[in-house]
Amino acid sequence: MKILFLTQIVPYPPDAGPRIKTWHVLKYLAERGHSITLVTFVRLEEKKFLPEIRKICENVIPISLRRTKLRDAYSLLISQLKRTPFLIERDYRSSMAGAIKNLLTDEKFDVIHIDQVNMAQFILRPNGISPDLKTIFDAHNATWIILERMRSSSPLLLRPFLAQEAKKLKNYELQLVQRVDHVLTVTEFDRSLLLPNSDGDFLKSKIHVIPIAVNTQELQPVERKQNTHQILTIGSLNYPPNADGIRWFLREVFPLVKEKIPNVTLTVIGKNPPKDFFSLAEPFGTDIDITGYVEDLTPYLENSTVMVVPVLAGGGMRVRILEAFARGIPVVTTTIGLEGIAAENGSHVLVADDPAEFARKVKHLIETPDEQLRLANNARELVTKLYDWKAVLKKLDQIYQL
Numbered sequence: 001m002k003i004l005f006l007t008q009i010v011p012y013p014p015d016a017g018p019r020i021k022t023w024h025v026l027k028y029l030a031e032r033g034h035s036i037t038l039v040t041f042v043r044l045e046e047k048k049f050l051p052e053i054r055k056i057c058e059n060v061i062p063i064s065l066r067r068t069k070l071r072d073a074y075s076l077l078i079s080q081l082k083r084t085p086f087l088i089e090r091d092y093r094s095s096m097a098g099a100i101k102n103l104l105t106d107e108k109f110d111v112i113h114i115d116q117v118n119m120a121q122f123i124l125r126p127n128g129i130s131p132d133l134k135t136i137f138d139a140h141n142a143t144w145i146i147l148e149r150m151r152s153s154s155p156l157l158l159r160p161f162l163a164q165e166a167k168k169l170k171n172y173e174l175q176l177v178q179r180v181d182h183v184l185t186v187t188e189f190d191r192s193l194l195l196p197n198s199d200g201d202f203l204k205s206k207i208h209v210i211p212i213a214v215n216t217q218e219l220q221p222v223e224r225k226q227n228t229h230q231i232l233t234i235g236s237l238n239y240p241p242n243a244d245g246i247r248w249f250l251r252e253v254f255p256l257v258k259e260k261i262p263n264v265t266l267t268v269i270g271k272n273p274p275k276d277f278f279s280l281a282e283p284f285g286t287d288i289d290i291t292g293y294v295e296d297l298t299p300y301l302e303n304s305t306v307m308v309v310p311v312l313a314g315g316g317m318r319v320r321i322l323e324a325f326a327r328g329i330p331v332v333t334t335t336i337g338l339e340g341i342a343a344e345n346g347s348h349v350l351v352a353d354d355p356a357e358f359a360r361k362v363k364h365l366i367e368t369p370d371e372q373l374r375l376a377n378n379a380r381e382l383v384t385k386l387y388d389w390k391a392v393l394k395k396l397d398q399i400y401q402l
Contacts, residue, residue: 001110001400002035004103005057006119008091010046012053016236017319018140021186021212022115025138028393030056034400037109039099041065041091061103063096085169087143091118109133111400117143117169120176135180136399141316142185142193144170146241149313149336153244182399183207186317187340193315208399211340212317213389214326221328221380222301229264229366231257232304232329234297234320237270237277241314245334246270248355249310250280250288256359258284261366267304269294305372306330306365310358311337321349322387325379330372332361342386348379 011022029036035058042050042062054060072090079089100122103109111134114120120137147166151159174196177183183206185191191207233249235242246268257264264287268277271293281288294300307324309331317340324331325348332350345351350365352358365372386392 002108003029003037003111003113004100004109005029005036005038005113005115006100006122007038007040007115008118010040010042010049010053010062011115012049017212017316018116020214020319021140022138024213024215024389024393025113025115025396026053027056028389028396032397037061037103037107039063039096039103041093041096061099063093063099065091065093079168083168085172086165087118087169088121088172092121097122111136113138114180116140117173117176120180124176124179134182136182136184137176137180138184139173139190139194140184140186141190142170142173143315144173145190145193146313146315149315150240150244153312177203177207181206184210184399186210186212189339190315208395210395211387211392212319212322213387213392214319214322214383216326216384216388219323219326221326221376222298224301224305224328225303226369228303228305229261230304231264231266231362231366232269232300232307233266233309234269234307235309237274238272241311242270243274243277245310245312245314245337247274247277247280248312249308249358250277252355253308253310253359253362254284254288256356257362257366258287260359260363264366265289267291267300269297269300301327301329304329306332306362308358308362309333309337315339317341322383325349325376325383325387328376328380330365330375331379332358332365334358343379343382348375348382350375 007022009018011019011026014020014023037059038053038057039061043065050060050062075089076086079086112123114123114137117139144166147162147169151162154162173194177194183194185207188209191209194207195203233246235246237243254266266288268290273290273292277290281290307329309318309321311318311334314336318337321331321333321341334353335351338351343349350361352361
């Protein structure tokens with residue numbers, strides 16, 4: 001098949017959840033012999049990765065995307081006037097719309113694969129392009145629930161805006177589900193959130209759950225050093241739910257662990273750490289290391305005793321947990337953090353939502369190497385069986401043929 005594939009971010013390197021998911025989908029479709037034309041937004045720092053993507057895509061068309069505060073303010077005004085979601089208006093570019101229109105005029109495609117909600121507007125925008133060919137909307141997750149969950153921990157003045165945006169985005173996503181041929185989500189929970197109250201039975205048949213997957217052949221268990229008392233957490237820190245969760249751990253959980261285990265240390269890895277992270281870390285001196293982005297995680301994994309994935313809001317699946325499972329790292333997370341992953345609390349992972357309970361479970365793991373090994377071995381077995389990318393993505397074959 002000839003596929004037109006639209007992405008909001010350059011899907012390489014596979015170093016964050018959305019990139020990992022999209023990269024594996026592209027690789028799988030290419031290995032199945034499909035011809036892929038990828039149209040993607042590209043930031044200045046991402047251009048160096050385009051040659052790697054061209055190895056698996058027949059054609060790659062990058063469209064520059066640069067966000068500024070002035071541009072965001074204009075998009076916010078437009079979204080208020082049109083009563084459309086800000087996230088959608090923020091990423092509209094006439095250059096992207098024009099490139100896609102020209103492709104659909106000049107070439108014949110069998111399928112359009114829309115990766116994430118931001119890109120649907122270029123295919124299904126009112127009075128815009130409405131191609132007479134199969135459309136697959138890869139939602140990843142129900143985006144509106146992320147805004148809804150963020151409200152409770154946001155400043156009071158921001159909460160009405162988030163409530164309004166969540167409502168607009170929910171309506172937008174539900175309408176989108178009705179207009180495309182197939183929808184992909186990563187969890188059953190996200191699938192349920194994208195079903196409107198009416199016509200739910202009709203739409204269920206075209207919403208398919210395909211979990212995020214990892215390459216368990218490449219991601220082998222690391223040889224962890226003993227008695228390091230090192231806590232590790234990893235996340236894309238420019239994504240607010242990730243930053244909020246780690247902020248909660250820094251402020252409310254780590255001090256409790258430190259009281260019980262004075263020589264415990266914490267490493268925070270992720271691009272663009274917020275400034276207040278450094279303020280929260282300052283009282284602990286060198287016992288908290290905020291690294292920013294690192295290309296090779298292996299040395300940090302080898303030095304770690306436990307990985308914490310503190311998620312208080314968000315949607316979809318946490319690929320950080322799947323990768324930790326594959327690398328043999330024991331994990332403590334929250335109920336929301338474990339959403340969409342068929343792991344059992346106490347068997348594959350430890351789960352806690354209260355700061356004191358979260359701290360207690362982290363302390364327990366640090367002090368019991370046998371428990372670390374048991375959880376790590378069970379989790380590795382689980383991720384190999386249920387979340388290896390080649391097994392998970394076989395469902396795409398059927399969806400592309402439907």
